[in-house]
Amino acid sequence: MTQPDLRFVNCLDATGLHRMAYWEWAGPAADAPVLVCVHGLSRQGRDFDALARVMSQRYRVVCPDVAGRGQSDWLRQPGGYQIPAYVSDMVALLARLDVEQVDWVGTSMGGLIGLGVASLRGREGQPGLVRRLVLNDVGPAIRFEALQRIGAYIGKTLRFTSLAEGAAYLRTISEGFGPHSDEEWLALSAPLFREEGGEWRLRYDPAIGLPFATITPEFAAAGEAALWAAYDTLSCPTLVIRGADSDLLTSETARAMTQRGPGARLVELPGIGHAPTLIHDDQIAIVKDFLS
Structure with missing residues (x-):
């Protein structure tokens, strides 16, 4: 099977420099357009393996590990x-x-990063950095209760006796991802762990959770x-x-996004909360059709 x-x-x-992985x-040709896929808060770039394998038939697909996650450096501050x-x-x-422009798929935090990149402006007459933007279960308004839920588990230093035990734990805090087979869930979970001294630990800096300690309703507003x-x-x-059961992106915010700014197209997925994993054929097809 093709690997990145x-x-x-x-x-x-x-403080200086850090390396981002x-x-x-590889796309079908050296000059293929670029698709950037960016993951959620505690995840990493291998979340997009299924989507990337399909989209690499047309694109050069790039899936970063945001700083503090995966293979990227942890920040000193x-x-x-x-x-x-x-x-x-x-x-x-x-x-x-x-490249001058990319297409962008961002899940949760990765969507907010994409929103930030897409809003950057150069000199008059120059195109924006993002040609087409996919925001996966995220928008400008994020429910404070959802931030509290995420803050309750993010950043904990956890150790597991096996990869299977670690994956089972992630499943308990990821019910919003929707139904997945055991094989699918293990494939999504394995890249998130590293083995160290006979124990399995999550591949992220626990300090990524510190900003959540300072969030207040006023700050969120x-x-x-x-x-x-x-x-x-x-x-x-x-x-x-939008996952139709999402506690982070409300239906009201999603519909407002269809009427403001770029007048987004909205697709809601029944039986899923925060956030769709984009590994199933029907979800991949939604992304592929839009970008095509």
């Missing part, structure tokens, strides 16, 4: 685990890829206003995928 190449790019932060799936810093890292990645302001500047074709 692991590559790295140096990114600037407040990215998984690259945990305060750097913020969306603006991640946007800066992605600009460095796009410079490494030497200020962030929402900034995100709507960025969303309203977008002009690229945009698709919003």
Whole structure:
């Protein structure tokens, strides 16, 4: 089965440099368009293996591990685990890829990063960095209760006696991902763990959870206003995928996104919460059809 190449790019932060890893799936030709797929808060780039295998028939597919996750460096200052810093890292990645525009698929946090990248403006007359944007179960308004739920488990230092035990734990906190077979779930979970001294640990810096300790309803409201302001500047074709049972992206916010900014197309998936994994054929087809 086709596998991606692991590559790295140096990114600037407040203390110097850190390396961001990215998984690259070769396209059908050297000049193939680029699709960037960015994962959720505690995940990593291998989440998109199923989607990337299909999309690499047309695209050069690039799936980064956001700083502090997967194969990427952990930051020296945990305060750097913020969306603006991640946007800066992605600009460095796009410079490494030497492309003027990309298509973007972002799940949850990866969608907010994509929103930030898509809202960047160069000189008048220059195209934006994102040609087409897919926001997977995320939007400018994020329910405070959902942030509290995520903050309750993110960043814990956990140890497991086996990969199977670790995967079973992830399943208990990921019910919103929807139904998956045991084989599918293990494939999604295995890249998230590393074996160390006979124990299995999650491949992320526990400090990524620290920003959640400072979130208040007032802070969340200020962030929402900034995100709507960025969303309203977008002009690229945009698709919003929403799990119909999502506790993070409400139906009201999703429908507002169809009427504001780029006037997004909305697809809702029954029986799924936060967030669709985009590994099943029907979900992949939604993304493929939109990008085509």
